[in-house]
Amino acid sequence: MKNKEPLILVVVVAFTLLTYWLVEPFAHSQMHKHVESEHFAYADLAKLTKDGDVANGKVLVTGAAACAGCHSITKEGIAANVDAVTAAATYGVNPPDLSNAGVLFEARFLADLIKNPAHALKVEHKFDAAKGQMHPMVAFYGAGGDIDQEIADIVAYLQSIAVTKEELTPKMAFENACGRCHSMSYENWTQIGEKPKFKHKKDSLAFDIKVLEYQDSIVKYMGKLPPDLSMYYRSRSEHFLSTFIENPQSQLEGTAMPRVGVTAEVAEKIIEHMADAGDTKRAERASVGANVMIYIIFFAIFAFLWKRSVWRDLH
Amino acid sequence: MAHFTKATSVKDWLNQRLAVEKIEKVMASEYWIPKNINFLWAMGMILAITFALLLVSGIFLLMYYNPDVNLAFDSVNYTIMREVDFGWLWRHVHGVAASVVFLVIYIHMFTGIYYGSYKKGREMIWLSGMLLFVTFSAEAFSGYMLPWGQMSYWAGMVITNIFSLGGLHMDGLVEWIRGDYVPAQAFLTRFFMLHVFLLPLAIMGLIGLHFAALRIPHVNNQDGEEIDFDAEAKKYLDGDKAGSKVMRFANDFMSKDMMVVGIYLIFFFYLVFYNYGFAMDPVNFDPANGLKTPTHIYPEWYFLWSYEILRPFSINIGLMAFGFAQVIFMLLPWLDRSPNAVPASRRGKFKIWFWLLLVDMIVLTAMGKLPPQGIFSTIGLVAALGFIALWIALPFITMNEKKV
Numbered sequence: 001m002k003n004k005e006p007l008i009l010v011v012v013v014a015f016t017l018l019t020y021w022l023v024e025p026f027a028h029s030q031m032h033k034h035v036e037s038e039h040f041a042y043a044d045l046a047k048l049t050k051d052g053d054v055a056n057g058k059v060l061v062t063g064a065a066a067c068a069g070c071h072s073i074t075k076e077g078i079a080a081n082v083d084a085v086t087a088a089a090t091y092g093v094n095p096p097d098l099s100n101a102g103v104l105f106e107a108r109f110l111a112d113l114i115k116n117p118a119h120a121l122k123v124e125h126k127f128d129a130a131k132g133q134m135h136p137m138v139a140f141y142g143a144g145g146d147i148d149q150e151i152a153d154i155v156a157y158l159q160s161i162a163v164t165k166e167e168l169t170p171k172m173a174f175e176n177a178c179g180r181c182h183s184m185s186y187e188n189w190t191q192i193g194e195k196p197k198f199k200h201k202k203d204s205l206a207f208d209i210k211v212l213e214y215q216d217s218i219v220k221y222m223g224k225l226p227p228d229l230s231m232y233y234r235s236r237s238e239h240f241l242s243t244f245i246e247n248p249q250s251q252l253e254g255t256a257m258p259r260v261g262v263t264a265e266v267a268e269k270i271i272e273h274m275a276d277a278g279d280t281k282r283a284e285r286a287s288v289g290a291n292v293m294i295y296i297i298f299f300a301i302f303a304f305l306w307k308r309s310v311w312r313d314l315h
Numbered sequence: 316m317a318h319f320t321k322a323t324s325v326k327d328w329l330n331q332r333l334a335v336e337k338i339e340k341v342m343a344s345e346y347w348i349p350k351n352i353n354f355l356w357a358m359g360m361i362l363a364i365t366f367a368l369l370l371v372s373g374i375f376l377l378m379y380y381n382p383d384v385n386l387a388f389d390s391v392n393y394t395i396m397r398e399v400d401f402g403w404l405w406r407h408v409h410g411v412a413a414s415v416v417f418l419v420i421y422i423h424m425f426t427g428i429y430y431g432s433y434k435k436g437r438e439m440i441w442l443s444g445m446l447l448f449v450t451f452s453a454e455a456f457s458g459y460m461l462p463w464g465q466m467s468y469w470a471g472m473v474i475t476n477i478f479s480l481g482g483l484h485m486d487g488l489v490e491w492i493r494g495d496y497v498p499a500q501a502f503l504t505r506f507f508m509l510h511v512f513l514l515p516l517a518i519m520g521l522i523g524l525h526f527a528a529l530r531i532p533h534v535n536n537q538d539g540e541e542i543d544f545d546a547e548a549k550k551y552l553d554g555d556k557a558g559s560k561v562m563r564f565a566n567d568f569m570s571k572d573m574m575v576v577g578i579y580l581i582f583f584f585y586l587v588f589y590n591y592g593f594a595m596d597p598v599n600f601d602p603a604n605g606l607k608t609p610t611h612i613y614p615e616w617y618f619l620w621s622y623e624i625l626r627p628f629s630i631n632i633g634l635m636a637f638g639f640a641q642v643i644f645m646l647l648p649w650l651d652r653s654p655n656a657v658p659a660s661r662r663g664k665f666k667i668w669f670w671l672l673l674v675d676m677i678v679l680t681a682m683g684k685l686p687p688q689g690i691f692s693t694i695g696l697v698a699a700l701g702f703i704a705l706w707i708a709l710p711f712i713t714m715n716e717k718k719v
Contacts, residue, residue, distance in 0.1 A: 004353060004537070005353050005354055008353055008354070008355060009354070012355075012422060015673070015677065016418065018677065019616070019677050019680055019681070020593065022677070022680065022681035022684075023593075023616045023619065023680060023681060023684045024592075024593050026681070027681065027684040027685050030685050030686065030691075031610075031611050031684075031685070031686060186392075186393055186397065227601075230392070230393075231392055231600045231601070231602075232600075234392075234595075234597060234600035235597045235598065235599075235600035235601045236597065237597070278392075278600070280396070280397050281396070281397070281403045284403075285403065285404075285407075285588060286588075288401075288404065288588070289584070289587075289588030289589060292584050292587075292588065293581070293584060293585065293588070296577070296580045296581050296584050297581060299577050299580065300574070300577030300578055300580070300581055301577075302577075303570075303573040303574045303576065303577035304574050304577065306566075306570050306573065306574070307570040307571050307573065307574040309570075310566050310567055310570040311567070311570065311571070313556045313557065314350065314556055314557060314562055314567060315557055
């Protein structure tokens, strides 16, 4: 009698793969809007045409541009005027420390942000100056000279004080670019920083109250509490995260989340940090996986040899 | 009282008390299996192995899981996935096995349908198998609630709502099942109990029944041949192993079972380590939130075909169609009126019916996941009607089948 097993195997595998393709790749392609990456080019923003002067940038940042009125620059010894909770109560969210802004954000994004915050952040649907809805960050109107030159100077200064790309860790990238709105509880991160270990419960609760007060301010500012990002690496695809960071409006029109303006490299680091929180065992999975596969292939070979020896007498 | 003599060996000691030799013969060495069967007959062993994987991985997960609505999500995603050594491995094994077990169950079921293995004394095998399908479904659903993610919560909401039975508005029944107006602590704790105790117990009992039901009618074969098991067994025991039409379960058939299991485990562990996404829905990695309905709510892939029978109709008709789909497979041995217990390939119209049913259920599965819009709704409706029509047609097309 002809051996039908190869044909049966082909039929079983073909129907299984067809079903898999229909319910996974095909169904998901129909359910979710596909957004193409723009490779963090920020093509809608004007390119910097002037060469910046670091020294003049420093003068502007600490002087006429009044950046330090709201922003701390700890690296340059400029501390915050008020603590994060008080700052958030005033501005909605704690204004970022500018020490590493130069490495985190794309230059043309920084330039546009300084000139017109709501535009660069893509939150003009929320902050329309004509309707009196002012963005909490005041735009820079120039210090009397050529405004484009002045902005180029500021950007050059910020770039000069920032750590290098290599020194910027995934954790730093996440905390600076995302961590003032988003918590990451699995990494012990709150919107006001990493929660320290307290000896006394009273101190721990006092810290929690500060976090809650800060969160109340963000809820008022954003409409809802931005989600905890601990498991976002598993609940969203990498492509989704990357395109969302690039331009939140492209995936979720009308969202209160501003465009972050980070460079492509920084976005990769942010996603790496999210993987460090939500998929901590990926390296172990790869190494255990390889060993298990080798073991199972040997098991299958021995099982096949055993079958052959047993069945020799049966035919 | 039986007469006991001084034992000559440990085996003899056990033999006098437990009849181990007799048990070994009945269960293994003189449990006769036809030779003319193919690898599809190894699906039972694959299911047993997969169930064992689920049981063992489940025991490890149970040591750290916390059935509290405030802790459940973190006990899975933080404690088990990050803190516990190899917790991630047990979870991925458990999640993938829960999905793959249904693939194998469906292959096992369609093998039974194709070869007519529910006929002529094998009705109890079919019925106990279908009961296993139902309990496995309940087990899968209750387990899906436990991580308390968005899909757990909303699938729990949707499925328990079904019990209001549409126009009958039995909201009281829904509340009784949930123990609350919405899925909450009472709901989670009772589904936890069902998942880790009552349903596994029922499954183990039913597996015993399923095996017992196989004992008297024996395993079917791929040619629909009626075998005189006593005569063939005698031939085998007299030394004509090659000429006999039967073989021992162990080690003869078991060696083949193990070969198929080996190949299956390569596939299984490939999924566990490299392609687990299909079994662990991304949406369920967002914690449950009763104020935020996910854009798309869909069940796991193995429930999609029956979900799609519910979905394209108005609520009351949909529920009736859904109820029909849940029980109709049970009635297969009586709806098939043909006297032939042979492969579908030799049964004329039944052959067409078999392949149509298979394709129809794959179409239903695909449409069950896709958003119910435009052409997908239409295809879903046609496939749902087709499913019902196929089952109504079955007695008529098998009634006049000629004896082969």
